Amino acid sequence: MVTSRKIATASAGIVGALFLAGTVYADEPRILKELSPDGGSACFGRVYDASHLKAHPHQKVARIFFYHGRDPVSRPSEDPYDGVGSAGYNGFMATTARGAPKPEWVGGWCNASGEGGDKSSIHCGMECDRTMAELSLDAAGRLKVDAFDRDIYLDIGAEDELGKVEYERQALGTDDNGFLLERRPVADCKAEFARIDPVNPALGDPLRVRLKPDQPFCFGRDYSAEHLASHPDQLTQTIRVFRSKTELASFAAKGTISDWPNGADLVVTMISRKGAAKATQTYSCQGEADQWRCAAIAAPDGTSCDLSEKEIYLRRGANGTMMLANPKDSLPLTDLCQANGQTKSDDRVFRLEAMPQSACAR
Structure with a gap:
């Protein structure tokens, strides 16, 4: 997965997980009025019920949330710029596959991309010139998520590297696109992203x-x-x-x-x-x-x-x-x-x- 940043806590003699380096810091994330008319954060999400998933056997995503605003995943508590991280990303997507214990996530930069006066289309890009999603709002204010690639959580060239069988196991389903998400309270997105890496109270202050x-x-x-x-x-x-x-x-x-x-x-x-x-x-x-x-x-x-x-x-x-x-x-x-x-x-x-x-x- 391209966004993993955490390590496992270990004592001397355990050679599993090492501390990560190279985090990039940037300015405040750009807020799009198309997604957030009041200039604050915005949250959209959907949790699919059993009947929907039964009717769509090729859809692996059981839960999907999109958050527009400051990084809801990282907790950059050691640097003096509280709340800043993720290279200025302003769009974050979290999806939970059927049976998965917690979400996977990606972050990127979202900008209005409509031609001329049409600003209804929003393009969200990621590192290495990849596309996270193409977004648009319908007449009811719901967020449509298109161009959500099956290998969004995999490295570039994963299909060739993993082979067909393993790629199909790790990639999203062939019906994982064209999601329609309802606008939800910002707290819903924060709670969803908090499932990715829960806070350990035993760690105390930074x-x-x-x-x-x-x-x-x-x-x-x-x-x-x-x-x-x-x-x-x-x-x-x-x-x-x-x-x-x-x-x-x-x-x-x-x-x-x-x-x-x-x-x-x-x-x-x-x-x-x-x-x-x-x-x-x-x-x-x-x-x-x-x-x-x-x-x-x-x-x-x-x-x-x-x-x-x-x-x-x-x-x-x-x-x-x-x-x-x-x-x-x-x-x-x-x-x-x-x-x-x-x-x-x-x-x-x-x-x-x-x-x-x-x-x-x-």
């Missing part, structure tokens, strides 16, 4: 709220012999992530409180189970959706090299923990200027506990 720009912090973990015995490919024995007086002074000199956590420096220290000396690396962070994206800013040995791709990602964990992800070989286990590609060890995702500042001495 890191930018938990961690103050003028206060130090220390998170870490010391792995037991039992844990290391059960994770033979994990090199990390001790890990710390912290901000001390040095990092606080750096932010005070160059940072802006309103942009927190953008520009915040932090330090990662690690001790390998192989008995090497403590390794230390400083990172500079930016808030990105619901994570901090932190790039290495200085090689520990003073060697000059391009560190722009040597990144780690921080995200709030359940019950006050912090998740640290190392999708590439960018933790200070080796010389960052020598490390390339995916890490070959089992040191990708760590669940860290809050510790006293004294535990994070350099």
Whole structure:
């Protein structure tokens, strides 16, 4: 699916899901008067009953909702631009197939596309010059959804790549087009999109709220012999992530409180189970959706090299923990200027506990 952005929470030693990077931020979404005369958000939807689905065996979509407005899916809680995300999309479609536990969704840019004075037709495009849908309103104010491709949730060229049988299983049905949706309260769409990725109350406040720009912090973990015995490919024995007086002074000199956590420096220290000396690396962070994206800013040995791709990602964990992800070989286990590609060890995702500042001495 082209719109998946979330990760699964995991501890060190689980190599399944990595933190995502590259989120794009943009201006306020464009509001179309054709869909929302009052300039606010607009919602259209339809839930098909059993009799309709029985009469249309080639229709897989059991529920369909279209939302026009700000992103109803992402919760960009770590950046200072609250509510902005999804590259300025102003149209979002969520469909739930028969028997599916939750919706799939796509987002894109919608603009009136009628010729001359006819503005009744609205084209919604997606990334890679793809079409999300062609929209129009009928005389009763219902939204007609056309040009809704069967492979809208699949990658370009999926039919050739997957083969006919698998493509038919994953694609929408041959009768999944020409939907007619009723105008509904905005709350209905928000509730529908909330089914995609429900909020986990155990996560609590985002890191930018938990961690103050003028206060130090220390998170870490010391792995037991039992844990290391059960994770033979994990090199990390001790890990710390912290901000001390040095990092606080750096932010005070160059940072802006309103942009927190953008520009915040932090330090990662690690001790390998192989008995090497403590390794230390400083990172500079930016808030990105619901994570901090932190790039290495200085090689520990003073060697000059391009560190722009040597990144780690921080995200709030359940019950006050912090998740640290190392999708590439960018933790200070080796010389960052020598490390390339995916890490070959089992040191990708760590669940860290809050510790006293004294535990994070350099």
